[in-house]
Amino acid sequence: MKTVTVQKLKEAFHLEVLAADSHMDRVITRPRTHRPGLEFVGYFDFFPMNRVQVLGRKEINYLLTLTVEERKLHIGNVVKYHPPCFIVTSGQQEIPYLILFCEQEGIPLLRTTETTTEFIAKLDSYLIKALAPEISIHGVCVNVSGIGVLLRGKSGxxxxxxxxxxxxxxxxxxxxxxxxxxxxxxxxxxGTHNETTR
Incomplete structure (x- = not known):
């Protein structure tokens, strides 16, 4: 199974690390991100815990409406599933409670200044390519008017x-x-090259 480390995501998207920087070797195995809105209100029937969890303004603003005790409970319920990492979008600052939970559980918490919609689109695209099933075959590949053409046959x-x-x-x-x-x-x-023939 193909994987991507949280460290690789940090480098690819120039993310700021806010918590658990010693756990950046955690692996991502699922190609799409998830926004844990329903999970913060207690609904876990279909929680994709192996995905990168993205927290936009909606999620953070909701958490800020809660009392300190409610916030501890709701965040604790999500964090205990140990997703690969959390990424906060739009450069949001009011998240010390989240930093504390992630530090305690060893789950990397990262931040980007990009908006939630733009960032999720880029990250999903990156993860789909990075985690896509692949095979290597003998042949030549060319781009003919925007369409990949694979030429195969015997040597010579x-x-x-x-x-x-x-x-x-x-x-x-x-x-x-x-x-x-x-x-x-x-x-x-x-169709692409491998690192050896790049």
Whole structure:
């Protein structure tokens, strides 16, 4: 199973670490984020605890309406499931109670200045690509007018020559010899290179 560490997310999105910086090696295995709104009011029937938990203005403003005791209870109920990390959006500041809980439980708490909607769209896209099932196959991949074309066949049959001809006609080269195919969705494949042939 493919994984991404919280540290890798921090670096990719230039996130600020607010708590549990010694636990940045925690792994993310699920490709989509989650906003724990219903969980903060006590509904846990479908809580995807293995996903990155994103706290936007709605979640933080709701928590601020609670008494100190209620806040402890509601946050404690979510934190005990130990999700990979929490990310607070929009640069929100009034979260010392959240910092305390995450520090105690060893769950990284990070912050971004981006808005919730923009950040979730970028993070979901990143995680879908990073965690997508993939295989490596022998062939040549080129981008022909925005569509990936995979050339396969026996060695010496002319795959590279065909790719060179397409490149000379203005199309784009993607990978030669080893092509990595990632399944991004039910009908979407992404052809790319591996790190060795990059």
């Amino acid at each position: 049959i002319g795959k590279s020559e065909t790719a060179h001809t397409l490149i000379r006609r203005g199309h784009r080269f993607v990978a030669d010899d080893i092509v990595v195919l990632k399944k991004l969705g039910p009908a979407t494949l992404l």
